[in-house]
Amino acid sequence: MSKILEVNDLSVSFDTYGGDVKAVRGVTFELNEKETLAIVGESGSGKSVTAQSLMRLIPMPPGKFVNGSIIFKGQDLTEKSEKQMEAIRGKEISMIFQDPMTSLNPTMTIGKQISESLIKHQNMSKKDAHERGIELLKLVGIPTPEKRINQYPHEYSGGMRQRAMIAIALACNPKILIADEPTTALDVTIQAQIMDLMKELQEKTGTAILLITHDLGVVANAAHRVAVMYGGKIVETGDVDEIFYNPQHPYTWGLLGSMPKLDNRDEELQAIPGSPPDLADPPKGCPFVTRCPFAMKVCENRMPEYTDVSNTQKAACWLLDERAPKVEIPESARVGGTKVHG
Amino acid sequence: MDNTREKLLEIKNLQKHFNIDRNNVLRAVDGISFDIYKGETFGLVGESGCGKSTAGRTILRLYEATAGEVNFHGENVHAKKSKKELKKFNRSMQMIFQDPYASLNPRMTVKDIIAEGLDIHGLVKSKAERTKRVNELLETVGLNSDHGNRYPHEFSGGQRQRIGIARALAVNPDFIVADEPISALDVSIQAQVVNLLIRLQKERGLTYLFIAHDLSMVKHISDRVGVMYLGSMAEIASSEMLYEEPLHPYTQALLSAIPLPDPEVERSRERIILEGDVPSPINPPSGCRFRTRCPFAMEVCGKVTPESIEHKPEHWVACHLYDDRYNEEYKAKQ
Numbered sequence: 175m176s177k178i179l180e181v182n183d184l185s186v187s188f189d190t191y192g193g194d195v196k197a198v199r200g201v202t203f204e205l206n207e208k209e210t211l212a213i214v215g216e217s218g219s220g221k222s223v224t225a226q227s228l229m230r231l232i233p234m235p236p237g238k239f240v241n242g243s244i245i246f247k248g249q250d251l252t253e254k255s256e257k258q259m260e261a262i263r264g265k266e267i268s269m270i271f272q273d274p275m276t277s278l279n280p281t282m283t284i285g286k287q288i289s290e291s292l293i294k295h296q297n298m299s300k301k302d303a304h305e306r307g308i309e310l311l312k313l314v315g316i317p318t319p320e321k322r323i324n325q326y327p328h329e330y331s332g333g334m335r336q337r338a339m340i341a342i343a344l345a346c347n348p349k350i351l352i353a354d355e356p357t358t359a360l361d362v363t364i365q366a367q368i369m370d371l372m373k374e375l376q377e378k379t380g381t382a383i384l385l386i387t388h389d390l391g392v393v394a395n396a397a398h399r400v401a402v403m404y405g406g407k408i409v410e411t412g413d414v415d416e417i418f419y420n421p422q423h424p425y426t427w428g429l430l431g432s433m434p435k436l437d438n439r440d441e442e443l444q445a446i447p448g449s450p451p452d453l454a455d456p457p458k459g460c461p462f463v464t465r466c467p468f469a470m471k472v473c474e475n476r477m478p479e480y481t482d483v484s485n486t487q488k489a490a491c492w493l494l495d496e497r498a499p500k501v502e503i504p505e506s507a508r509v510g511g512t513k514v515h516g
Numbered sequence: 517m518d519n520t521r522e523k524l525l526e527i528k529n530l531q532k533h534f535n536i537d538r539n540n541v542l543r544a545v546d547g548i549s550f551d552i553y554k555g556e557t558f559g560l561v562g563e564s565g566c567g568k569s570t571a572g573r574t575i576l577r578l579y580e581a582t583a584g585e586v587n588f589h590g591e592n593v594h595a596k597k598s599k600k601e602l603k604k605f606n607r608s609m610q611m612i613f614q615d616p617y618a619s620l621n622p623r624m625t626v627k628d629i630i631a632e633g634l635d636i637h638g639l640v641k642s643k644a645e646r647t648k649r650v651n652e653l654l655e656t657v658g659l660n661s662d663h664g665n666r667y668p669h670e671f672s673g674g675q676r677q678r679i680g681i682a683r684a685l686a687v688n689p690d691f692i693v694a695d696e697p698i699s700a701l702d703v704s705i706q707a708q709v710v711n712l713l714i715r716l717q718k719e720r721g722l723t724y725l726f727i728a729h730d731l732s733m734v735k736h737i738s739d740r741v742g743v744m745y746l747g748s749m750a751e752i753a754s755s756e757m758l759y760e761e762p763l764h765p766y767t768q769a770l771l772s773a774i775p776l777p778d779p780e781v782e783r784s785r786e787r788i789i790l791e792g793d794v795p796s797p798i799n800p801p802s803g804c805r806f807r808t809r810c811p812f813a814m815e816v817c818g819k820v821t822p823e824s825i826e827h828k829p830e831h832w833v834a835c836h837l838y839d840d841r842y843n844e845e846y847k848a849k850q
Contacts, residue, residue, distance in 0.1 A: 331793040362731070363770060366773035367790075390777035433703065
């Protein structure tokens with residue numbers, strides 16, 4: 175697998191009345207061809223800001239790149255001008271958003287919204303773009319696309335709007351598809367349809383997907399690799415199996431423990447006490463220190479470096495330091511043998 | 517069945533229709549019946565637009581029912597009532613709302629928000645008693661008394677939901693409708709709030725109607741679960757039975773659609789993927805509401821509306837596949 179995107183030590187801050195909010199604080203990851211990388215985390219963890227930075231969708235000011243680079247095809251995207259970005263957005267890197275109700279233009283037909291990028295990026299004629307639009311709608315599973323292409327977003331249901339948005343995003347065969355909570359606003363039965371569609375399209379087109387989500391079920395279903403974000407940092411990353419079956423960071427344990435298991439009811443959920451840190455004044459050491467049941471003195475003062483757990487997995491936690499006491503993965507965070515019903 | 521259980525609420529053929537315009541009626545809740553026993557949690561699940569929230573609100577008489585009865589302690593909630601009677605009734609039934617940002621008045625202090633019910637019902641005699649009660653409530657939900665003088669915007673989502681819970685508890689209700697109380701919260705905070713709700717139920721003997729679309733959380737908190745689809749009740753069973761052996765094809769599809777946080781299971785499992793979308797409740801399909809998306813739909817499903825039958829003890833399902841008058845073909849196939 176070859177690297178298609180490399181993010182190095184990216185830091186993004188926002189200038190606000192309350193001071194500089196350091197939303198993303200030194201994030202490093204890479205995305206390979208044909209793979210799905212999931213970034214998981216809670217609201218305020220910096221996952222959406224990371225995703226939007228890749229597309230340069232962060233309004234600057236108040237946002238600013240403090241540090242780091244985003245390397246795509248040998249070029250640093252943080253240094254591109256707005257004009258240069260226009261040639262990349264929608265063509266090389268596309269994005270689908272959480273809320274299909276607000277991210278489609280209500281005054282334009284779906285067909286026009288699909289053609290827009292085809293005409294701009296691929297110099298297609300209006301007629302060809304229309305034809306291709308019908309093909310794309312068919313590809314994403316919209317019935318009677320010849321009729322549907324001339325309709326407006328309000329005539330579509332929620333699931334169909336998300337399908338249309340995927341069609342728009344895929345119109346120019348992008349190398350990377352960024353999906354920011356693509357199924358959060360949808361019902362479970364529709365969510366299952368959309369997740370299936372995205373996997374099927376990935377197989378057909380080979381697009382790399384960066385999936386931003388807070389739902390560990392969706393991650394288990396769709397991702398090849400996972401990065402767990404907390405307090406603006408990636409605290410753990412690894413293959414999907416490593417993250418679920420051999421998690422190393424106490425925050426990952428907490429996330430896995432707070433999910434109800436379908437097959438046992440009586441156990442109390444392992445809630446993570448407290449709430450996430452204020453990123454206007456981020457903690458000096460590990461961001462999870464105030465909520466971590468295993469916190470030590472060193473955690474307050476120094477951010478841990480990444481420790482390699484395997485070739486593919488690493489975590490930033492002082493517990494992995496050889497001088498730290500050994501801590502077993504808590505029972506509540508153990509995943510496996512989930513019974514399937516229905 | 518255990519006869520010692522006391523029915524707290526009896527919902528009989530409850531309907532709530534909204535008039536859209538002269539010709540169109542939206543049948544949000546279209547004839548649902550179920551009982552809620554004292555001290556239990558009844559989970560109500562279904563997708564958006566299935567009428568679960570409308571059902572919850574109609575049970576509390578936040579909406580006037582179009583038809584049907586809600587009997588609370590044997591008394592019909594929707595019968596004509598004087599203001600005084602309604603007040604007494606409002607005190608025993610409370611609600612926790614989904615959006616902790618929209619359901620707290622931003623111009624009131626937390627103390628006044630929580631004490632509003634105490635004031636209306638005249639439950640406290642003096643200012644000192646009022647403060648004492650509010651502080652007790654804040655502590656009960658895991659906040660502290662300093663928080664009383666602050667405003668809602670100073671709190672996080674999880675903390676606001678705790679304030680909403682304290683407000684509901686202030687008047688010592690018997691029954692609480694929790695309408696998607698955790699949907700707007702992060703996973704780690706959801707678990708905190710669910711644990712709090714379970715603890716309060718144990719301590720105070722509360723009865724909950726827990727409305728949600730997250731089936732795994734509903735299973736965790738509920739004793740019994742009702743599954744709604746397009747204004748009708750598809751299936752009712754204990755939460756174990758419902759998840760072990762879902763009968764209604766819709767329940768089966770719904771359970772099968774939940775992605776589980778277990779990659780190996782996700783890779784190997786066969787999903788029932790429903791086609792299409794939920795039809796409009798303005799002009800719902802004839803007969804069984806689910807037939808347009810049902811993989812087992814038969815001819816009769818379009819003609820006859822299935823009634824809820826007790827297929828197994830305490831396990832009710834509204835589907836012709838389990839009705840011996842119609843299911844010969846289906847049985848033969850199995």
